[in-house]
Amino acid sequence: MTAPKTFYITTAISYVNGPPHLGHAYEAISTDVIARFKRLDGYDVHFLTGTDEHGQKVERSAQKAGKAPKAFCDEISGLFQQMDRDLGISNDDFIRTTEPKHYRSSQAIWRKLEANGDIYLGKYAGWYSVRDEAFYGEDETEIRDGRRFARPTGTEVDWVEEPSYFFRLSAYQDKLLALYESQPDFVSPPHRRNEIVSFVRQGLADLSISRTSFKWGVPVPGDEKHIMYVWLDALTNYITAVGYPDVESPAFRKWWPADVHIIGKDIVRFHTVYWPAFLMSAGVPLPKRVFGHGFLNIKGQKMSKSVGNVLAPAEMKAEFGLDPMRYFLMREVPYGSDGDISTDVIVHRINGDLANDLGNLAQRVLSFVAKNAGSAVPQPGPFTADDEALLAAARGALPAIRAEMEDFAIHRMLEAIWRVVAEANRYVDKQAPWTLRKTDPARMATVLYVCIEVIRQLAIYIQPVMPGSGAKLLDQLAAPADVRAFADIATPIAAGTKLPPPQAVFPRYVAADPGAAAAG
RNA sequence: GGCGGAGUAGCUCAGCUGGUUAGAGCAGGGGAAUCAUAAUCCCAAGGUCGGGGGUUCAAGUCCCUCCUCCGCUACCA
Numbered sequence: 270m271t272a273p274k275t276f277y278i279t280t281a282i283s284y285v286n287g288p289p290h291l292g293h294a295y296e297a298i299s300t301d302v303i304a305r306f307k308r309l310d311g312y313d314v315h316f317l318t319g320t321d322e323h324g325q326k327v328e329r330s331a332q333k334a335g336k337a338p339k340a341f342c343d344e345i346s347g348l349f350q351q352m353d354r355d356l357g358i359s360n361d362d363f364i365r366t367t368e369p370k371h372y373r374s375s376q377a378i379w380r381k382l383e384a385n386g387d388i389y390l391g392k393y394a395g396w397y398s399v400r401d402e403a404f405y406g407e408d409e410t411e412i413r414d415g416r417r418f419a420r421p422t423g424t425e426v427d428w429v430e431e432p433s434y435f436f437r438l439s440a441y442q443d444k445l446l447a448l449y450e451s452q453p454d455f456v457s458p459p460h461r462r463n464e465i466v467s468f469v470r471q472g473l474a475d476l477s478i479s480r481t482s483f484k485w486g487v488p489v490p491g492d493e494k495h496i497m498y499v500w501l502d503a504l505t506n507y508i509t510a511v512g513y514p515d516v517e518s519p520a521f522r523k524w525w526p527a528d529v530h531i532i533g534k535d536i537v538r539f540h541t542v543y544w545p546a547f548l549m550s551a552g553v554p555l556p557k558r559v560f561g562h563g564f565l566n567i568k569g570q571k572m573s574k575s576v577g578n579v580l581a582p583a584e585m586k587a588e589f590g591l592d593p594m595r596y597f598l599m600r601e602v603p604y605g606s607d608g609d610i611s612t613d614v615i616v617h618r619i620n621g622d623l624a625n626d627l628g629n630l631a632q633r634v635l636s637f638v639a640k641n642a643g644s645a646v647p648q649p650g651p652f653t654a655d656d657e658a659l660l661a662a663a664r665g666a667l668p669a670i671r672a673e674m675e676d677f678a679i680h681r682m683l684e685a686i687w688r689v690v691a692e693a694n695r696y697v698d699k700q701a702p703w704t705l706r707k708t709d710p711a712r713m714a715t716v717l718y719v720c721i722e723v724i725r726q727l728a729i730y731i732q733p734v735m736p737g738s739g740a741k742l743l744d745q746l747a748a749p750a751d752v753r754a755f756a757d758i759a760t761p762i763a764a765g766t767k768l769p770p771p772q773a774v775f776p777r778y779v780a781a782d783p784g785a786a787a788a789g
Numbered sequence: 790g791g792c793g794g795a796g797u798a799g800c801u802c803a804g805c806u807g808g809u810u811a812g813a814g815c816a817g818g819g820g821a822a823u824c825a826u827a828a829u830c831c832c833a834a835g836g837u838c839g840g841g842g843g844u845u846c847a848a849g850u851c852c853c854u855c856c857u858c859c860g861c862u863a864c865c866a
Contacts (some may be wrong), residue, residue, distance in 0.1 A: 349819045463794085624826060694828095
């Protein structure tokens with residue numbers, strides 16, 4: 270037997286500066302969809318998510334909250350873990366950068382970079398924004414009301430002058446360009462790749478990778494006045510979780526290099542420039558791919574605290590239900606682009622795609638079978654061309670959705686599935702089993718069989734996005750738990766299978782209190 | 790300022806290396822059916838493909854130019 274195909278996928282670790290919002294949920298859900306898809310497709314999957322807990326911003330937030338940094342992190346990290354549970358996220362592990370094993374791992378990679386001659390002590394002076402965790406040039410700042418702000422982001426900056434260790438990022442320019450050249454899909458979607466390539470082409474400056482102005486971080490080995498730059502520490506989480514620095518450990522050998530890091534578009538550079546450079550220096554293989562997803566806007570506006578339109582994942586779930594919420598987010602927004610959401614669009618999707626198209630398809634067929642076929646899968650006769658065409662469309666969707674998921678085109682995967690849904694509804698109308706019931710019961714049996722088989726396949730396909738609903742549908746088809754993977758598409762349902770009473774899976778959404786819905 | 794992307798039916802978007810009457814989904818219009826969560830199905834309608842110029846037998850699809858929007862990035866004393 271050959272070793273099972275493995276798939277290691279990660280989200281970015283969330284910064285514990287505040288509670289999770291819909292953007293975090295979006296990343297968690299989309300990564301979860303890919304992870305579940307791969308599991309259903311026969312891969313041994315390792316899905317990692319977690320929280321990023323160091324840095325001056327967290328130190329200050331903790332102070333403001335009157336808490337010790339670690340206690341503060343425990344609390345916020347707990348909220349993220351709760352969110353994952355609420356959203357049905359199937360992560361196999363949850364890493365926190367404050368774990369002892371992560372200190373060990375971060376210090377180990379530091380020593381590797383050092384041993385490779387890529388770290389030197391210098392001095393950094395500049396305008397530093399705690400909010401952005403970044404330095405700005407004098408000319409990038411402006412003074413308002415006697416205080417100085419970074420122009421690009423509008424955050425307040427302080428003059429910071431301190432000794433700092435630097436990483437020789439400048440030495441990696443050619444190697445990085447060679448990487449983008451030889452592995453065109455290392456960075457995706459493609460337009461992100463172009464941005465990164467042009468950024469690196471402009472030349473890379475060495476990177477300041479330590480701080481002395483605060484304490485909340487991983488101490489630099491051998492010079493504990495310094496703590497490591499949060500990004501070096503944070504990125505390392507991906508290898509810590511699978512056993513680094515024990516590169517010979519079973520976990521590390523099994524999972525690393527990661528198949529894909531799913532991240533937000535705002536941190537593509539850290540993952541496709543700094544991270545591969547660190548790994549090259551440390552002599553660790555690079556992740557295979559990095560995918561930067563887009564952001565969600567609410568009715569055309571960026572989510573922000575000051576606008577007051579920050580949507581809590583729990584609110585949206587409470588209003589629309591978990592699976593409809595997951596479906597909406599995955600279907601409405603092309604994965605990799607920004608998306609806009611509003612209550613109108615959500616309701617439209619839920620009622621149109623879920624209740625009317627798929628939900629009603631299942632309900633019209635299953636209730637018909639319950640009433641007219643003795644609540645069991647009918648015995649089919651010979652298939653007509655129409656039957657074969659629909660069955661072929663359903664079966665043929667599998668390679669199509671696989672291809673879409675290779676590019677992380679989750680929205681197009683769903684589109685492909687829904688093309689089958691539409692075809693199935695057309696088939697039902699054309700075959701009109703309610704007429705056949707009177708004229709040709711044998712033919713009716715065949716038609717119903719085909720419908721049930723197609724619904725079974727659809728139920729299997731939707732599981733990555735809507736695990737609960739897929740399961741509910743498969744329960745109604747009396748499908749045992751061990752025949753719900755993509756491999757089971759090929760084995761049609763057995764005639765004679767006794768079916769439980771049908772039950773609507775996707776109810777229509779009706780606003781309880783019009784105007785009070787979550788997204789406005 | 791540089792690099793890149795985008796401007797196609799009311800809305801969201803497909804349209805690969807140029808080639809018959811420019812497509813889909815949704816909304817809107819008409820009709821059919823009644824198994825079903827009043828869901829479904831069919832039909833028609835709807836676009837000077839951002840403006841202008843050019844290449845070509847032929848351009849949404851190539852070239853030039855202008856306008857608008859977006860992303861990345863750099864930056865003027």
